[in-house]
Amino acid sequence: MPLHHILTLGLLFTVSGAAALIYQVLWVRELGLLFGSTAQAASLTIAIFFTGIALGGWFFGKRAEQIKQPLRAFGWVEIGVALTALGHFLVADIYFALYPTLYTAVGGQPLLETLLKAVVAGTILLPSAILMGGTLPLMGQHVIRARDDLGRLGSALYALNTAGGAAGALAAGFVLPIWLGFSGAYLLAVGMDLTVGLTAVFIARSGSSQAMHGAALSPPALRVNPALWFVAIASGFATLAVEIIWTRLFAQVLQNSVYTYALVLTVFLTALSAGAVLANRLNRLMLRPEIVLAGLLLTSCALVAGTPYLFHHLTDGLAYLGGQADFLEYVIEVARVAVLTMLIPGTLLGAVLPYLLRLMQTGAAPGAILGRLIAANTTGAIFGALAGGFVILPLFGAWKGLWLLAAIYALMVLVLMGTQAGWTIMGARTVALGAALLLLTQTPNLSMIRLHAGEHLLAMREGTTAHVAVVERGQARFIRVNNFYTLGGSGALIPERNQTMIPFLIHPDPREIFFLGMGTGISAGAGMFINPDRITVCELVPEVIDLARDYFRPYVNGLFDDPRVTIHAEDGRQCLARSRDTYDMIIADLFTPWRAGVGNVYTVEHYQLAARRLKPGGAYVQWVPLYQVSRTEFDILANTMAQVFAELTLWRGDLYPERSILALVGRMEPTPLDPAVLARQWQAMTDSTTDPEILTLQALKFYAGNAASGLFAQALINTDDYPLIEYLAPRTHRAVIAGQEQWLTGAERDTLYAELLDALHPEADPHLARLNGAERDMVRAGQVYTQWRGLRTRKERNARQAWDHFKTLSPTQAQAPDSPAGQVGSGGMAFGDDGK
Numbered sequence: 001m002p003l004h005h006i007l008t009l010g011l012l013f014t015v016s017g018a019a020a021l022i023y024q025v026l027w028v029r030e031l032g033l034l035f036g037s038t039a040q041a042a043s044l045t046i047a048i049f050f051t052g053i054a055l056g057g058w059f060f061g062k063r064a065e066q067i068k069q070p071l072r073a074f075g076w077v078e079i080g081v082a083l084t085a086l087g088h089f090l091v092a093d094i095y096f097a098l099y100p101t102l103y104t105a106v107g108g109q110p111l112l113e114t115l116l117k118a119v120v121a122g123t124i125l126l127p128s129a130i131l132m133g134g135t136l137p138l139m140g141q142h143v144i145r146a147r148d149d150l151g152r153l154g155s156a157l158y159a160l161n162t163a164g165g166a167a168g169a170l171a172a173g174f175v176l177p178i179w180l181g182f183s184g185a186y187l188l189a190v191g192m193d194l195t196v197g198l199t200a201v202f203i204a205r206s207g208s209s210q211a212m213h214g215a216a217l218s219p220p221a222l223r224v225n226p227a228l229w230f231v232a233i234a235s236g237f238a239t240l241a242v243e244i245i246w247t248r249l250f251a252q253v254l255q256n257s258v259y260t261y262a263l264v265l266t267v268f269l270t271a272l273s274a275g276a277v278l279a280n281r282l283n284r285l286m287l288r289p290e291i292v293l294a295g296l297l298l299t300s301c302a303l304v305a306g307t308p309y310l311f312h313h314l315t316d317g318l319a320y321l322g323g324q325a326d327f328l329e330y331v332i333e334v335a336r337v338a339v340l341t342m343l344i345p346g347t348l349l350g351a352v353l354p355y356l357l358r359l360m361q362t363g364a365a366p367g368a369i370l371g372r373l374i375a376a377n378t379t380g381a382i383f384g385a386l387a388g389g390f391v392i393l394p395l396f397g398a399w400k401g402l403w404l405l406a407a408i409y410a411l412m413v414l415v416l417m418g419t420q421a422g423w424t425i426m427g428a429r430t431v432a433l434g435a436a437l438l439l440l441t442q443t444p445n446l447s448m449i450r451l452h453a454g455e456h457l458l459a460m461r462e463g464t465t466a467h468v469a470v471v472e473r474g475q476a477r478f479i480r481v482n483n484f485y486t487l488g489g490s491g492a493l494i495p496e497r498n499q500t501m502i503p504f505l506i507h508p509d510p511r512e513i514f515f516l517g518m519g520t521g522i523s524a525g526a527g528m529f530i531n532p533d534r535i536t537v538c539e540l541v542p543e544v545i546d547l548a549r550d551y552f553r554p555y556v557n558g559l560f561d562d563p564r565v566t567i568h569a570e571d572g573r574q575c576l577a578r579s580r581d582t583y584d585m586i587i588a589d590l591f592t593p594w595r596a597g598v599g600n601v602y603t604v605e606h607y608q609l610a611a612r613r614l615k616p617g618g619a620y621v622q623w624v625p626l627y628q629v630s631r632t633e634f635d636i637l638a639n640t641m642a643q644v645f646a647e648l649t650l651w652r653g654d655l656y657p658e659r660s661i662l663a664l665v666g667r668m669e670p671t672p673l674d675p676a677v678l679a680r681q682w683q684a685m686t687d688s689t690t691d692p693e694i695l696t697l698q699a700l701k702f703y704a705g706n707a708a709s710g711l712f713a714q715a716l717i718n719t720d721d722y723p724l725i726e727y728l729a730p731r732t733h734r735a736v737i738a739g740q741e742q743w744l745t746g747a748e749r750d751t752l753y754a755e756l757l758d759a760l761h762p763e764a765d766p767h768l769a770r771l772n773g774a775e776r777d778m779v780r781a782g783q784v785y786t787q788w789r790g791l792r793t794r795k796e797r798n799a800r801q802a803w804d805h806f807k808t809l810s811p812t813q814a815q816a817p818d819s820p821a822g823q824v825g826s827g828g829m830a831f832g833d834d835g836k
Contacts, residue, residue, distance in 0.1 A: 022172045026189070030182070050381050054378040058372060075200030084128045085128045140366045152283045154357040169266045173265070234412050236378060243388075254321060267346075279358070309444065402444075406439050413431075473491075499589070502663065502702055514585070588601060626744035629744055630736070638712040649664075670767070672766065708760060708767075750787045
């Protein structure tokens with residue numbers, strides 16, 4: 001075969017692999033929007049995708065030897081992938097429209113819900129995935145013309161396709177969605193497949209194609225040692241389960257953004273491609289192939305067993321990676337650790353499957369062997385992906401789980417060697433048996449959580465979605481997810497309750513409330529202060545619910561025991577999408593903006609969905625941690641909500657000097673603020689005996705402004721298709737750490753508060769139309785008070801001037817910085833400050 005034809009076919013197969021991984025990454029994200037950003041949804045997507053690959057490998061492999069022009073068939077299959085992939089747009093739109101009706105029909109029956117999701121996912125994924133599974137058998141049938149070339153050329157094709165997949169995963173994770181949007185990235189993958197398919201058909205129709213094809217083989221029946229099929233299935237199982245656990249380990253030390261997940265996946269795929277290259281080289285050895293394969297398996301066993309200690313060492317005991325690095329330096333550091341952790345072990349794992357081709361050089365049609373081998377290995381991978389997340393991690397944990405998977409490689413050697421004789425074989429069997437016994441009976445002596453000085457661990461769960469721990473420091477306990485994300489705790493009782501109680505001040509009678517996110521349950525528990533009719537809570541991580549129920553009951557006002565409360569272990573957006581129930585208020589918790597998947601609850605489409613779930617006069621409350629967003633991201637969030645809600649007001653969650661939270665409150669019907677409601681709701685929640693007029697003035701200090709000023713109108717808009725927050729926030733996070741950017745804290749926050757009121761003065765704010773002069777002054781007083789506290793904390797000289805201004809704007813009896821949560825059972829907080 002001429003060299004330029006070989007290079008052309010290699011390029012086509014590499015591009016095909018890149019397109020396949022772009023599809024897979026985008027499918028996981030798309031079905032995350034449909035089914036929720038949960039481990040179950042991601043696993044369902046991967047399982048169905050692999051099922052399609054297995055079916056396609058088996059189907060096309062079985063028929064490859066009967067196809068006269070396999071290259072032409074390959075081209076038409078690639079065209080078919082592109083055309084069937086386009087169907088996802090139609091299916092997804094139909095499903096979004098029908099989901100509430102379908103859920104009503106099967107709601108409350110988990111098995112039927114899962115079946116429904118599987119049918120939808122299968123409709124989207126299976127046609128394209130089945131065709132993708134046929135590409136390797138067909139290309140192999142065309143390229144491999146001699147029996148002895150199966151191992152060498154088959155592994156080369158596998159290496160190229162997997163290398164293309166690594167490039168596709170990197171592009172889909174880092175650049176394509178932000179450049180082209182998800183739809184544009186998806187259409188690019190479609191275009192790539194169409195180009196590959198049309199080029200292959202053109203080459204097949206040319207005169208040179210006949211020369212390449214040569215005389216057809218007359219293949220015998222496919223007869224392979226059953227032990228090899230066992231190794232193919234077991235290695236697929238172990239490799240995918242190892243990847244699941246490695247990914248979880250990296251979640252303990254990374255920011256867990258779209259970038260870091262893409263980087264870890266890319267390194268893993270690169271390792272598999274390198275493994276195929278290694279298998280290609282091993283094919284040239286003059287050793288018995290069974291001995292070489294046994295060596296691969298034993299080395300894989302040793303390297304997988306060593307990764308717990310290696311990872312623990314490279315991350316300095318699960319320390320957060322990156323230090324003070326900026327974004328580029330951080331990516332390089334993550335890549336370094338990922339390469340050191342995964343590249344060599346992953347290369348050995350990746351060599352097993354392509355090297356099996358060396359032992360299957362039976363003379364049967366190469367397409368048949370490749371197809372059935374891919375089908376067997378991918379079948380194992382399906383179960384490995386499911387077992388890794390849903391069985392091994394919850395039951396055994398990450399460290400022990402890796403040792404159990406390492407033991408599987410040792411057991412493969414025992415099956416492969418069977419009853420064969422010889423000193424080398426006996427030695428391999430002895431080593432494998434000893435390794436298996438050691439790994440199955442012992443556990444690595446390593447910690448799975450990094451505690452700081454003064455902390456001690458109360459409980460930890462290695463769950464299907466994340467590692468979740470309850471940690472105590474002094475008298476405060478808090479929930480920590482994946483080692484570094486704190487979901488709140490008893491030490492922040494007042495501010496967490498304020499996240500519910502401040503929004504309640506502005507609604508005359510919130511009877512039915514939805515909480516998007518739960519954490520400790522303290523915020524949702526504050527909803528019980530108004531004696532509601534119904535509270536619905538959706539928390540993404542099931543283990544968070546379990547640990548909050550076990551360790552935070554004293555702080556949640558009976559949240560876990562009241563029959564009016566329903567708690568779902570599910571994605572909050574999914575909870576709103578699946579049912580047509582409506583609410584007086586939807587309160588979205590504080591979310592870390594740079595975490596992968598969080599951007600889904602900051603998009604126009606999510607806010608449109610939420611708006612449809614509001615009762616007349618209802619409000620959607622989006623809490624924003626100002627200490628985790630820059631002004632750019634905050635303006636995007638505000639302008640995005642303003643595209644949906646006719647009225648968007650902003651309320652402070654605290655009067656702190658620095659790290660603050662701010663609520664964006666959206667309503668479909670503009671509703672002037674009723675000062676009497678402020679006082680009545682405050683009294684209802686706190687049993688306060690304070691003069692209602694004073695309570696009204698105190699409440700107005702938390703009002704920050706109105707987006708009707710147009711202050712955010714020039715900002716970009718965050719959508720499902722262009723997820724700006726998901727891609728900008730991780731970069732900002734690293735830029736702030738490196739000192740190149742600022743969070744909305746300190747002077748930046750004070751500037752935002754001042755600009756809000758300067759852009760639309762309280763006297764001109766339609767939301768404040770029913771307030772009198774003294775009440776409008778208190779709105780400005782709240783802004784000046786927080787400014788004063790910031791100035792004083794930063795020891796700036798004009799702090800005294802701000803304090804004097806605050807005193808002129810507010811009556812003495814209303815100056816205490818009380819919040820409703822601060823008065824529950826305490827009678828208020830002492831002010832005790834002279835402004836110095």
